[in-house]
Amino acid sequence: MIISSWNIRGLNRLNKMHEVSKLTRLHNISVLGLMETKVKDVNMDFVKTNMLPHWDYLINKNTNTTSRIWVTWNPEIVKVTLIEDNNQFLHVNILDMEKKQNFLATFVYGLSLPNDRKDLWCRLEDIAKSSQGIPWVTLGDFNEVLNPHEIFGGNQQRDPGMEDFNNCINKACLVDLRYTGIFYTWSNRRFYRDDFIERKLDRALINTDWLDVYPNSHAKFQPPGISDHSPIIIDLGTIMRYKGLPFKFYNYWASFDNF
Numbered sequence: 001m002i003i004s005s006w007n008i009r010g011l012n013r014l015n016k017m018h019e020v021s022k023l024t025r026l027h028n029i030s031v032l033g034l035m036e037t038k039v040k041d042v043n044m045d046f047v048k049t050n051m052l053p054h055w056d057y058l059i060n061k062n063t064n065t066t067s068r069i070w071v072t073w074n075p076e077i078v079k080v081t082l083i084e085d086n087n088q089f090l091h092v093n094i095l096d097m098e099k100k101q102n103f104l105a106t107f108v109y110g111l112s113l114p115n116d117r118k119d120l121w122c123r124l125e126d127i128a129k130s131s132q133g134i135p136w137v138t139l140g141d142f143n144e145v146l147n148p149h150e151i152f153g154g155n156q157q158r159d160p161g162m163e164d165f166n167n168c169i170n171k172a173c174l175v176d177l178r179y180t181g182i183f184y185t186w187s188n189r190r191f192y193r194d195d196f197i198e199r200k201l202d203r204a205l206i207n208t209d210w211l212d213v214y215p216n217s218h219a220k221f222q223p224p225g226i227s228d229h230s231p232i233i234i235d236l237g238t239i240m241r242y243k244g245l246p247f248k249f250y251n252y253w254a255s256f257d258n259f
Contacts, residue, residue, distance in 0.1 A: 001078070001096050001236045005033035005107055007141040007186075007202065007229035011070070012043055017051040019226050024052060027233050030077045031094055033107030034070040035141045035229075058082055060090050069109050069140075084127075087111075088120040089140070091127060101213070103135035110143035114161035117144060121168035128172035128207065135213045138174065139204040139232055141186075150200035152184055174205040177234065181221035185230040204232055 004027065008016055011034060024032060032052075039047050044067070048057060052072055058080065060069035071090050073080045077097060083104070084091040091106045106127060110117045124138060144165045148156045169175075184198030204219040211217075216237030221230040 001031075001099075002027055002029045003031040003033075003094070003105065003137075003139075003234045003236070004029045004232055005035065005140045005202070005204075006231035007035040007109070007227060009036050009227045009229065011037040011039050011047055011051075014050060016226060017047055020051050023222075023231060029233070031071070031073040031080060031105070033090070033105075033140055034072070035068070035107070035109035037067045037070050039067045039070075056080065058085075058090055058092065060085055060087070069107055071107050084123075086120075086123060088117070089123070089138075103137065103210070103213070104131050106136070106138035106140075108138055108140035108142055110141060112143060114144070114159070114164060117142075117161065118164060121164050124168055124174075125171045128174070131207065131209075133209055135210040136207045137177065137204060137210055137234065138206075139202075139219075139234065141202050141229060143201055145200055150184075152196075152198040154195060154197040169205070173207060177204040177206045177210075177217060177219045179204065179219040179221060181219075182223060182230045183221075185221055185224075185232075186228055187224075188228065202229055202232055204234055 006023070008020065010016060020034065023029065044059070055072045056075045058071040059067050061067050068087065069090050071080065071092060079095040079097060081093045082090065083093055088110055089106050089108045091104070093102060094105050095102050106124070108120070110120050142165065144161050145151055146162060146166055146169065148158055183200060185200050185202035187198040189196060202221070214236045218235055220233045222233060224230050
């Protein structure tokens with residue numbers, strides 16, 4: 001199965017809808033999270049019809065009239081159930097109907113200011129506590145980097161926002177899913193500015209239970225195309241189902257004095 005997320009930076013124009021549809025077909029995506037959609041209520045049906053008309057949708061709203069995060073999926077392949085709708089994420093349960101395997105996914109779009117993201121970090125820590133024993137991936141645009149080396153150009157000093165993100169990662173026991181492709185997932189290159197900046201704002205983080213079930217999974221960060229963010233493509237790979245190991249007794253143990 002393939003899941004994906006992309007900060008599309010506005011989804012109201014037809015060329016954006018067609019690019020999302022193209023990305024989905026090209027990579028055989030089953031579940032897709034879209035961030036910074038900026039779609040108004042009156043345009044939602046129009047966007048759905050022109051993008052992925054036969055798919056199902058969950059929509060998170062920034063205000064009463066504009067959406068922030070969309071999660072859409074192919075209902076013939078997966079079943080997606082909403083667990084929590086937060087202004088910075090959509091947390092869902094995903095059932096692969098063919099393999100009968102459940103996992104949790106949190107599609108993130110962090111707010112712009114460090115203080116506003118504090119609630120996001122707290123909620124991710126809470127989700128980590130409640131999801132122990134269940135494969136969990138959290139992916140999307142966190143609007144923060146972990147370290148100065150994830151910044152090219154501009155201010156590369158360590159700041160409190162980085163510390164908050166690192167503390168969250170450590171407390172939630174999350175790690176980056178192994179990945180290839182674009183390292184700096186956002187840039188202001190498309191604005192033709194003199195102060196060129198790149199940052200690794202988008203990522204896919206997993207808990208230890210994820211690797212127990214999906215040890216062959218990996219992420220690829222594609223070129224940004226019509227957006228200023230790279231889309232994340234996650235291939236779950238082959239599911240590992242472990243069988244119990246037989247108990248073995250070695251006869252020489254009986255020769256030990258303290259046996």
